[in-house]
Amino acid sequence: MSRAVAAPERNDASVAAQQAAVRGLDAMAVERAAVENAEAGGIGGLLRRIDWSKAGLVVGLLLFAAASIVLYHLLAELTWTDVENAIARVKWHEVAMAAGATALSYLALVGYDLLALRHIRAKVPLRAVAFTSFVSHAFTYTLGFGVLTGGAVRWRMYQGYGLKPAQILAVGMLCAVTFWLGITGVAGLGLVLEPSMLAPLDGLDARLNLAIGAVIVGAILAWVVASAIKPRTVTISDWTMPLPGAGAALGSVLVGLLDTTAAACALWLILPDGPDPGFASFLVVFAIATVLGVVSHVPGGVGVFEATMIVALPLVPQADLVGSLLLFRLVYYAVPFGLASALLGAYEVRHRRETVGRIAGTLGSLARPLVPRAAGVAVFLGGVVLLLSGATPAEHDRIRVLRSFVPLPFVETSHFAASVIGLVLLVVAYGLVRRMTNAWRLAILLLSAGALFSVLKGLDFEEAIVCTVVVCLLLVSRREFYRQADLFAVRPSFEWILAVIVAIGASIWLGFFVWRNVEYQNVLWWDFGYHHDAPRFMRATLGVFVAALGIAAYILLHRSQPAADPAAPDEVARILPLVAASPRSEANLALLGDKRFVLAPDGRGFVMYGVQGRSWISMGDPVADDGEVDDLVWQFKELVDRHGGMPVFYQVTTQHLPAYLDAGFSLAKLGEEAWVPLTRFTLEGGEGRRLRQAKAKAERSGASFAMVPAAEVGTIIDELEEVSNLWLTQKGNKEKGFSLGFWSRAYMLRYDQAVIRHEGRIVAFANIWRGADRREYTVDLMRYRPDGPAGMMDLLFIGLLSQAKSEGFAWFNLGMAPLSGLATHRLASLWSRIGAFLYRRGDRFYNFEGLRAFKDKFKPEWRPKYLAFPGGLALPQILMDVTGLIASSPRRALSEEIS
Structure with missing residues (x-):
């Protein structure tokens, strides 16, 4: 065969040699190469190219395939x-x-x-x-x-x-x-x-x-x-x-x-x-x-x-x-x-005690975050086992043994209780995923009872073993369940509710399938006996249904948020010196009366926060020295983790971004804040011409700027309240809080007020915040009368900027322009692109661009502000919770004040 294959190739080689000789090449070399190629193309060459190291595997595969076919035919019947x-x-x-x-x-x-x-x-x-x-x-x-x-x-x-x-x-x-x-x-x-x-x-x-x-x-x-x-x-x-x-x-x-x-x-x-x-x-x-x-x-x-x-x-x-x-x-x-x-x-x-111990510790640390979820799934499966066991008949041989030493009432009660326990375990499992201590205790109690009732209802040792194994898993992982939250006050996720419904539905379907040949009669409900499994199933199903309704009603009606209420007056009194000593003017938001506080262990700093839904929202960076901010971030996160919430830092600055990144937070830009350098602010010369003209125009209309010290605010408080009410009515707004001040006499009496008067009455005002080191000067609550003169707000801010400069402050904070400065690049985050779109197209909801344009008149530096949050898909819910907290803070503060 090799010769037959080589012959035509050799003829081709001769032709090639002749052509090569014409061209001045070595014909013998060409023919020699052609002959070698011909030999390589024969059977010998083919055999040499086979990878014989794989031959054994091929033979084994063929043997296995042949054996599988033989077994299939031999064992067909x-x-x-x-x-x-x-x-x-x-x-x-x-x-x-x-x-x-x-x-x-x-x-x-x-x-x-x-x-x-x-x-x-x-x-x-x-x-x-x-x-x-x-x-x-x-x-x-x-x-x-x-x-x-x-x-x-x-x-x-x-x-x-x-x-x-x-x-x-x-x-x-x-x-x-x-x-x-x-x-x-x-x-x-x-x-x-x-x-x-x-x-x-x-x-x-x-x-x-x-x-x-x-x-x-x-x-x-x-x-x-x-x-x-x-x-x-x-x-x-x-x-x-x-x-x-x-x-x-x-x-x-x-x-x-x-x-x-x-x-x-x-x-x-x-x-x-x-x-x-x-x-x-x-x-x-x-x-x-x-x-x-x-x-x-x-x-x-x-x-x-x-x-x-x-x-x-x-x-x-x-x-x-x-x-x-x-x-x-x-x-x-x-x-x-x-x-x-x-x-x-x-x-x-x-032989490797130290290495094994180190590896075990590493694996333990890696597996630790998975333990609560694994425990939750195991407890859920334990509940499913108890439900399915209650829907199926007991083995008659076991019942024969059982009836000799367990009275019938104990058997009936155990069957009913085991099914109800199975349902409650489905709910408790969600609490274990959330690392709740109460869920851990309740799961151990219910599983232990479920194991006992499984034996008493029909010597179901398999179910008892399952429950016992899960109890052991919970006992060895005790340290992972540390959150002190109310189990039934936390709303389960939709997926978990669906899983519970499916589990209950499956057990009911299985029971009706098993007992489909038993004709229904009302008397079955009251039929008790060792071998009367169908009536027991009916009673257990009714008990599970009633228990499910009761748990659902309790979860819907019971809203326990022990950490959501504002701080007591004595807590506010403890942070007053820290607010007064803080260089950050926004520390004054702690005095609104709508927040709670996390104090540093040494008492030299704090985090102010509010709770809305599952979100625990800190207002701004921790109020503390730079060296203590990191510890307070972790301290707040640990507190929230113990209660099963989501930690959020709202409107944080770039100064402490590494602290949030180290703590595992993600960042979303909220907008930019306008900071006016007072050293460059002037009404003189060409730079101050436009501001000087605006000031002169307002003054020609009869408006005037004045400062009212806090000690004298009581004399004008009624007039300020009238302006505030007219502003709210004209804007159709409700009071908001948390991240900005709202009307409260006690709050307004704390601060100096900048006022604009026109024809003897106050037409606009703003309360003033000052940083402790004369670095930052800003205002919080600003209100004006709808019928005030034109240019009164320009006059108000020009007067404030001049006042701040005269007092020796370095910066005037004009506040944030929401959603401004967000990236619009096609590769930017989805949140950034949505926010930028709202900034450009959302004027019917909020004057985003107009607000920034107003602040731009004072030639500020724009500094970004961020939201630090846990990441993932939680951002939409967190933004809704922040909005809800801002809207509800005044009501919380006022209800606390009244009580």
Whole structure:
């Protein structure tokens, strides 16, 4: 074939050579290259391009696919019930003897490691060899891929006893070689002794199977003789390993015989009674099935081993054989693997106490945030289990036992109570997600009661175990539930409410489905008996429904916000010195009477805040020295976290942004604040011409500016109130608070007032805030009469700016222009683009652009202000809560004042 392929290519090469000669090229070189290409394109080239390292996996995949098809056809008429019945017929003492045979098999496997270690002249204590052999073989047999599983275990264990990497690699390879010598030797001997047993499997004549067995045994004997004459080695690059000699080869066959015999015995002991092929014949089939399973590279030879056994043992009933094979998987593979995993874990913990402790601490810290959610889900599932259990019938055998020592009223009450507890657990689970202490206590109480009632209502130990396990989870995670909030005062999320409805609906549907053949009668409600499950379900369903309505009504009507009420007068008195000493004029917002306070431990700073819904909103940065701001941010966040709220800092400055970022907050720009540098403010010259003209125009209309000290405000308070009321009426506004002042006589009497008079009456006023270090001067509440003269507000601010400059202040704060200065770039945040759109298009709601234009007349510096919030999708709700708090603060303050 290669010649047939090469011939035309060689002709093409001659043509190419002639053309190359014409062009002055070396024709021989071209033809030589063409010939080489032709040879490379033949079968030899194709074979060289095949990646033979993957051939084993391909063969294994084909074997597994063939075994799967065979099993599918063989077991087409088999049902799981048949298998369950077959497993139930196996006696426990037979399983115990199979476990003993398994132990003998794994003990025999130690011989492979001993032979390998002896061959490389390495000394390792026998107990260490036994431990390593058991763990490595358990991992290899169950998981497959011995180089990665059992080899890794040997590498980990033997390096602790001084073996070098080359020696450990040699041990692994020698164990593989001796294993194959042993298992093939057993298979060959079996074919020689019982050649007819494989006829159902390979379809070959017994004499041919005998010949195959003789060839395998002969090959092993030839290897033994050749090894005795001349030792063999394997060389890989610079590394050389001697192959097992005659003694090691014979020893491996002996070890393989002991291992395979014990393993086959483990399955043989749990086979059903019936046609007996004889243990020797069964051993042959078992050995061949094991070889095919190992060749398949499938972990544990799953599927391949079973298909081989089923095909080779046609006389054994399929259901019984499948049940025995499943039990064999459990006894020979699953149990040793679980024990090996536990032993390896204990070994690592013992030898790496410090590392394990450090890793455990790291994993614990990483998993800690997930604990409340996991606990909530576990408690929710516990509630679902109790609800579903109450909807299904109890097992009659258990009820027969129960009625002998539990009176019927206890059974009925326990069933009803367990179902109601299941419902309450669905609600309590949400409190656990929110880390509430009350939810933690209630969950432990209810789960403990649910476990007891599960036993009393029908010996439902499964439900009791579930409840107990969840209680243990809650007990070990006690520190994660620390929030002192009212469980039923917190509104669950829509998703959680939906999950509760689905759980209740599923339990009711299941109950009606189970009892669909029971004809409804009114008398069923009052039908009590040990075996009367349908009436119990009806009563429990009614109880769950009533309890659900009661909880829903309580949550809707009960609004407990202990931290939302304003601070008491004595708290306000404690922060008065701090407000007076603060360089920030907005600290005076603490005196509105609508806020609560978080005091620094040393009493030298505070956070003022209000609560609206779940949002705990701090007004501005903490009022404190720069060095204490970070601690107060964390202190406020911890307080909010304990109560299950969302911490928010409203209108914070750029000065302390790192504190909020370090505390995990996200930032959203709210707008920009206008700061007028008073050193540059003037009414003189060309710069002050426009302001000077505005002032002169207002004064020509009869308006005048004046300052009224706080001590004299009482004489004009009635007039100020009249102006305030007219302003509110004309604007159609209601008083707002929290971030700005509102009318309150007590509040207004604290401050100097700037007033504009016209024809002997006050037509405009503003109360004045001063920073403690003469850095900041500003106003808070400003009101004017609708019928006042034109230019009165210009006159008011010109007079204030002149007054502030004359008092030696550095800056005049004109306040914030909301939504101004937000980015409009297409890659900006969604909030920024929405805010910028509202700034440009929202004049019908608020004069955004007009307000900024008015303040721009005084040539201010614009400084951004931000909202610091937890991030995620909470921003819309937080903005609504801030708006609600600003609108409701005056009512809260006045109600507190009245009380």
